[in-house]
Amino acid sequence: MAQPRASIPARYVVAVVVGNALEFYDFLTYAYFAVYIGKAFFPSSDPWASLLASLGAFGVGFIMRPVGGFVIGRMGDLLGRKPAMILSFWLMGFAMLGFALTPTYSKIGLAAPLLVIFFRMLQGFALGGEGGPTAAYLLEAAPAERRGFYSAFQPWTQNVSILVSGLVGVGLVDFLTPEQLQDFGWRIAFLVGLAIVPVGLLIRRSLPETFRASREKNHEHIPLRPYFSVAMLGLLLIVGGTIGTYIRTYMTTYAITTLRLSANVAFAATVVTGLCGVLFYLVGGAISDRVGRKPAILVPGTMLLVSILPTFRIITHYHSAGALLGAVAVLSILGVLSGSPVFAWLSESFPPLIRSGGFGVVYAISVSLFGGTTQYAVTWLIKVTGNPLMPAWYWTAAMVVSILAAIAARESAPRKLAGAANPSVQLADEIAG
Numbered sequence: 001m002a003q004p005r006a007s008i009p010a011r012y013v014v015a016v017v018v019g020n021a022l023e024f025y026d027f028l029t030y031a032y033f034a035v036y037i038g039k040a041f042f043p044s045s046d047p048w049a050s051l052l053a054s055l056g057a058f059g060v061g062f063i064m065r066p067v068g069g070f071v072i073g074r075m076g077d078l079l080g081r082k083p084a085m086i087l088s089f090w091l092m093g094f095a096m097l098g099f100a101l102t103p104t105y106s107k108i109g110l111a112a113p114l115l116v117i118f119f120r121m122l123q124g125f126a127l128g129g130e131g132g133p134t135a136a137y138l139l140e141a142a143p144a145e146r147r148g149f150y151s152a153f154q155p156w157t158q159n160v161s162i163l164v165s166g167l168v169g170v171g172l173v174d175f176l177t178p179e180q181l182q183d184f185g186w187r188i189a190f191l192v193g194l195a196i197v198p199v200g201l202l203i204r205r206s207l208p209e210t211f212r213a214s215r216e217k218n219h220e221h222i223p224l225r226p227y228f229s230v231a232m233l234g235l236l237l238i239v240g241g242t243i244g245t246y247i248r249t250y251m252t253t254y255a256i257t258t259l260r261l262s263a264n265v266a267f268a269a270t271v272v273t274g275l276c277g278v279l280f281y282l283v284g285g286a287i288s289d290r291v292g293r294k295p296a297i298l299v300p301g302t303m304l305l306v307s308i309l310p311t312f313r314i315i316t317h318y319h320s321a322g323a324l325l326g327a328v329a330v331l332s333i334l335g336v337l338s339g340s341p342v343f344a345w346l347s348e349s350f351p352p353l354i355r356s357g358g359f360g361v362v363y364a365i366s367v368s369l370f371g372g373t374t375q376y377a378v379t380w381l382i383k384v385t386g387n388p389l390m391p392a393w394y395w396t397a398a399m400v401v402s403i404l405a406a407i408a409a410r411e412s413a414p415r416k417l418a419g420a421a422n423p424s425v426q427l428a429d430e431i432a433g
Contacts, residue, residue: 061120065128072129073360132360152285159277166270240402241339276332284340301338312392
C-alpha cells in the first residue's frame with residue numbers, strides 16, 4: 001500500500017491561493033465596472049445597448065477558457081503543476097496591463113473595442129488554465145482527511161478577490177466624482193491588481209512541485225470512459241454554483257441599473273458577497289471532510305433553492321440598502337456552503353495523471369457555458385420581460401440541475417470510503433462497473 005503523502009507547509013498553500021486571488025481580482029473587477037467600461041469602449045445612445053455590449057465583451061473571454069483549461073491544464077499533467085501555474089500568471093499580467101492601457105473609443109475608434117476583446121480572450125485563456133493545476137496542487141498538498149478543506153482554498157481566494165475588488169470600488173466611488181469614475185476611476189481598479197503581479201510571480205516561483213510524472217508514466221494508458229461520467233456530473237454540479245456566483249457578482253450592476261440604488265450601496269453588496277465567501281468557503285470544505293461531500297452539497301443547496309425567489313422578491317419590493325445587503329448575505333452563505341465541496345469532489349475523482357487537465361477542462365467548460373453567459377442573459381431577460389425577478393428564476397433553474405447531479409453523484413470523501421487506499425480509483429471503478 002502506498003504511503004500517504006504528507007501535507008506541505010502552509011506557506012506554500014498560501015503562495016498558491018494568493019496567486020489565484022490576484023488573477024481573479026482583475027477578471028471580477030471587469031464585471032463590477034461593466035457600466036463604466038461600456039460607456040468607454042462601446043458608446044451608444046441606448047444605455048442598455050452599451051451595457052450589453054460591455055457584458056458581451058466580458059463573456060467573450062469565457063470562450064477561451066476551455067482552450068486554456070486543456071492546454072495549460074494538460075501542461076500541468078505533463079510538466080508539473082508549478083510551471084503551468086507560472087505560465088497562466090504571466091499571461092494574466094500581460095492581459096491586465098494591455099486592458100488597463102487601452103485608449104477609449106473616442107480616442108482610437110473601432111480599435112478600442114477590438115483590443116478589449118483580444119485582452120479579455122487572453123485573460124480567459126489564462127484563467128482557464130489556472131483552474132486545473134491549482135486544484136490539483138491543493139489536493140496533493142493536503143492530508144487525505146483534509147482534502148475538502150484544502151480544496152476549498154481555491155473558491156475561497158475567488159471571494160477574497162470579490163471582497164478586495166468590492167472594497168476598491170467603494171473607495172473609488174467615495175473619493176471620485178461620477179465623471180472622474182467614468183473617465184479614469186475604473187482604470188485605477190485594474191492597476192491596483194497589476195501592481196501586485198510581480199509579487200505573485202515571485203511567490204509562485206518559490207513553490208515546490210507536488211507532482212512530476214516520469215516519461216513512462218506520461219505514456220501510461222488511462223481508460224477515460226470511467227471518468228466521462230465523472231466529467232458530466234462535474235459539469236452539472238458546477239452549474240448552480242457558477243450561475244450563482246456570477247449573479248451575486250452581478251448585483252453591483254443590478255443594483256444600479258434595475259433597483260436604481262446608489263453606486264456605494266451597489267458596491268457594498270459586492271463587499272458582503274466577498275465577505276461571506278471568505279468566512280464560509282473553508283467552513284464548507286471542512287464540513288465535507290466530516291460528513292461527506294454529498295450531504296455537504298445537498299443540505300445547504302436545497303435551502304438555497306427554496307430561498308432564491310423569496311429573497312429577490314424582498315429586494316425588488318423594498319428597493320432599500322438593508323433589503324439588498326441582507327438578501328445578498330443569505331444567498332451568499334448558502335451558495336458558498338453548498339458549492340465548496342464540489343471542488344474536492346471533482347479533484348479527487350480524477351487520478352494524478354489526468355487530474356490537472358481533467359479538472360481544468362470540466363471546470364472551464366462549465367464556467368464558459370454558464371458563467372460567461374449569465375450576466376448577459378439576465379440583463380437581456382430583464383430588458384425583454386421587464387421582470388426584475390429574472391435573475392432569481394435563472395438561478396433557481398440552475399440549482400435544480402445541480403441538486404439532481406449531487407443526488408446522482410457517488411461519495412468521494414476519504415472518511416466515507418474507509419479502507420480505500422485510493423478514493424479516486426475506487427470511485428472510478430464503481431462508475432465503470
